[in-house]
Amino acid sequence: MDASTHRPAWKTLLAFGIIYFVWGSTFYAIRVGVREVPPFLLAAMRFLIAGVALYGWARARGGRAPGGREWASISLVAFLIFVGDYGLVFWAEQRVASGLAAVMLGTIPAFMALGEIFILETQRLTARLVVALLIGLGGVGALVSRSLNFGGAPIDRLGAVALIVAAMSWSIASALTRKVPLPESKIVSSGAQMLAGGVFLAAISCALGECRNFHLASVSRGAWIALVYLIVAGSIIAFTAYVWLLHHESLTKVGTYAYVNPVVAVVLGYFLGGEELGLRTILGTVLVLVSVVVITTTKAR
Numbered sequence: 001m002d003a004s005t006h007r008p009a010w011k012t013l014l015a016f017g018i019i020y021f022v023w024g025s026t027f028y029a030i031r032v033g034v035r036e037v038p039p040f041l042l043a044a045m046r047f048l049i050a051g052v053a054l055y056g057w058a059r060a061r062g063g064r065a066p067g068g069r070e071w072a073s074i075s076l077v078a079f080l081i082f083v084g085d086y087g088l089v090f091w092a093e094q095r096v097a098s099g100l101a102a103v104m105l106g107t108i109p110a111f112m113a114l115g116e117i118f119i120l121e122t123q124r125l126t127a128r129l130v131v132a133l134l135i136g137l138g139g140v141g142a143l144v145s146r147s148l149n150f151g152g153a154p155i156d157r158l159g160a161v162a163l164i165v166a167a168m169s170w171s172i173a174s175a176l177t178r179k180v181p182l183p184e185s186k187i188v189s190s191g192a193q194m195l196a197g198g199v200f201l202a203a204i205s206c207a208l209g210e211c212r213n214f215h216l217a218s219v220s221r222g223a224w225i226a227l228v229y230l231i232v233a234g235s236i237i238a239f240t241a242y243v244w245l246l247h248h249e250s251l252t253k254v255g256t257y258a259y260v261n262p263v264v265a266v267v268l269g270y271f272l273g274g275e276e277l278g279l280r281t282i283l284g285t286v287l288v289l290v291s292v293v294v295i296t297t298t299k300a301r
Helices: 009-034 039-060 068-092 098-105 108-118 127-144 157-176 186-207 221-248 251-259 261-273 279-296
Strands: none
Touching: 009 039, 009 068, 009 098, 009 221, 009 251, 009 261, 039 068, 039 186, 039 221, 068 098, 068 157, 068 186, 098 127, 098 157, 098 261, 098 279, 108 127, 108 157, 108 251, 108 279, 127 157, 127 279, 186 221, 221 251, 251 261, 251 279, 261 279
16 A cells, blocks of 8 residues: 555645745745845845754754765855855845745746756757747746836846846756755755855855944844744745655645745735735736746656
8 A cells, every 4th residue: 555645634735835835925024034134144144044953953863964075066056046046036135026036936947947958958848848938938028028018117127137047046056956966865965055055145245245234233023033934934844844745745746836936925925015916917927827837747758
C-alpha cells in the first residue's frame, strides 16, 4: 500500500496553504519594511537570522557540513538568489507596489523554461512554449507601457528592470543548482545559502552606506513586525513546508504556488496597502498568470 495513504490530508492542505498565502503575503511585508529600513539592510537582517536558525537546526540534527567545493557552489547560488533576486526585489519595492512586484516575478517560470531549453537542454522550444512566453511578455508590456491607455500609472521603469533582472537571476540559480555540487540535505543546503546570502547582502548594504544613516530607534513597531514575519513565516516556516511538499507531492502540484502568490499579493496590496487595482494591473496579472499556467503544465521532453 502507498505510504501516502497514511498521511493526514490536513498536513498536505496546511503545507499548501502556507506556501500559497505566506509566500504571497511576504511581498506586502517587504513593502512595509522598506519604508523605514534600507532595502539591502532589511534583506540582510532577514536572511542572516533565518540562515543561522535553519543551518544551525540542520547541523544540530546531524546534517553534514558542506565541503570546500560545496561552499563555493553555495556562495555562487546564494549570490544569484539573495543578492540578484531578493536584494533587487527589496530595492524595487521602494518604487513598485507589492502586488505588481509579485506579478513581475511571476515571469520566473518563463525564464526557467528558457534555462531548461538553452542551459539544461531538458526542454524543447515548442509552439506551445513560444505562445506562453509571448503572452507573459504581453503581460509585462501592459504593466510597463506608457503608450497604452489602460488607466493608472505604469510601473516605475527602474523598478521594473530590477524585477526582471531579479526573475532572471532566480532562474539562472535554479538551473545551476542542478549542475553544481551542493549538500545532499536540502535543509543544510538552503540554510547555508541563506547564511551566505545574508553575508553578501550585509556587505553590499555597508558598501552602499545604508548602515551609516540607519538608527534602530527610528524604526516603528510595524516595520519590526514585518521583519519578524519575513524571518519566521516567510523564510523558516514556509521553506520547511515547501521542502516537505517536495518529498510528498509532485513538482507540478508544488509549482502551483507560482500562480497563487501573485494573486494573494495583489489582493493584500489592495486591501491592506491601498495599492491601485485598475485595468492595467488586472490585465497584466491575468496575462502573466496564463503564461505561468501554460509553461508549468507543459511536459518536459
